[in-house]
Amino acid sequence: MNTNTETGAGSGTQVTARAECEAALIEVLETMFFELPADGSTLAGAPPGAAIAVTAAFSGDLNGSLSIASGFWAMRRLAASFLGREDESTVTEAEIRQVACELANMVCGNALSRIEPHGRFRIATPELCMPGPGSRRWITFPLESGDISVTLEAGS
Amino acid sequence: MTKRLMIVDDSPVMRSFVRRTLEIAGFGIEHCAEASNGAEALEKLSAIEVDLILTDINMPVLDGEGLLRALRSDPELSRIPVVVVSTDSTDQRVDSLMGLGARGYLKKPFLPEKLSGILSGILPDWEPESEGDF
Numbered sequence: 001m002n003t004n005t006e007t008g009a010g011s012g013t014q015v016t017a018r019a020e021c022e023a024a025l026i027e028v029l030e031t032m033f034f035e036l037p038a039d040g041s042t043l044a045g046a047p048p049g050a051a052i053a054v055t056a057a058f059s060g061d062l063n064g065s066l067s068i069a070s071g072f073w074a075m076r077r078l079a080a081s082f083l084g085r086e087d088e089s090t091v092t093e094a095e096i097r098q099v100a101c102e103l104a105n106m107v108c109g110n111a112l113s114r115i116e117p118h119g120r121f122r123i124a125t126p127e128l129c130m131p132g133p134g135s136r137r138w139i140t141f142p143l144e145s146g147d148i149s150v151t152l153e154a155g156s
Numbered sequence: 157m158t159k160r161l162m163i164v165d166d167s168p169v170m171r172s173f174v175r176r177t178l179e180i181a182g183f184g185i186e187h188c189a190e191a192s193n194g195a196e197a198l199e200k201l202s203a204i205e206v207d208l209i210l211t212d213i214n215m216p217v218l219d220g221e222g223l224l225r226a227l228r229s230d231p232e233l234s235r236i237p238v239v240v241v242s243t244d245s246t247d248q249r250v251d252s253l254m255g256l257g258a259r260g261y262l263k264k265p266f267l268p269e270k271l272s273g274i275l276s277g278i279l280p281d282w283e284p285e286s287e288g289d290f
Binding site: 082102119120 | 245
């Protein structure tokens with residue numbers, strides 16, 4: 001099985017992957033970050049201006065990776081919410097990176113459980129990456145302090 | 157009533173999140189030890205006593221499954237209730253970990269109320285002292 005977030009090929013799996021990635025991101029943001037994304041995601045190439053990007057590779061019944069990217073201010077705000085800091089300026093860059101990795105880990109696990117509810121996976125420790133140009137399509141949601149994007153590519 | 161906890165997770169921000177969630181929910185915490193993997197947890201458990209362990213699964217060095225096996229093989233440590241907190245929540249995985257002795261399983265992301273409910277079931281005398289505001 002091949003699955004990605006790109007639409008247009010008429011594949012039910014591809015459409016489901018986009019829908020499930022969106023649902024996963026929304027659930028994680030609402031539950032753990034107390035952030036409600038605005039309605040209306042967009043699908044496009046690598047997000048411009050992304051200062052932070054993290055990739056979580058996974059293996060098992062599906063193999064591939066999920067990546068998250070956002071601007072610095074959006075991720076700093078998310079990190080502040082996650083850590084319970086009212087003053088965003090107290091959040092260090094290391095903490096922002098750690099929160100971005102945890103966000104990618106949770107979204108990846110959540111998305112995979114939606115795509116393959118009975119599948120077995122192992123998610124590797126998320127790593128910082130560069131959201132360079134490529135064939136991947138990114139789902140982007142507007143947040144109050146900037147955009148956040150997610151993309152997933154997988155195959156059996 | 158206060159309890160002594162250990163939170164095992166390779167993500168320091170997740171350890172902080174779990175601890176803060178418990179504090180805001182009103183659980184009295186006498187002491188909260190932290191470890192970044194199962195091996196570090198076992199090392200610390202040789203020197204301190206805890207009433208409850210909350211552990212992630214996917215960790216370097218010694219993962220949560222290895223930690224559960226090690227705890228189960230130790231007569232003293234096997235009495236400590238363990239709650240798994242992880243993104244990995246397939247039925248097979250949950251069954252496997254519960255079979256290794258985990259007393260509860262909490263899938264990330266989670267609502268604070270869900271964590272409170274699991275802990276109240278495992279340690280009934282450890283009730284939140286106040287309703288927190290998240």
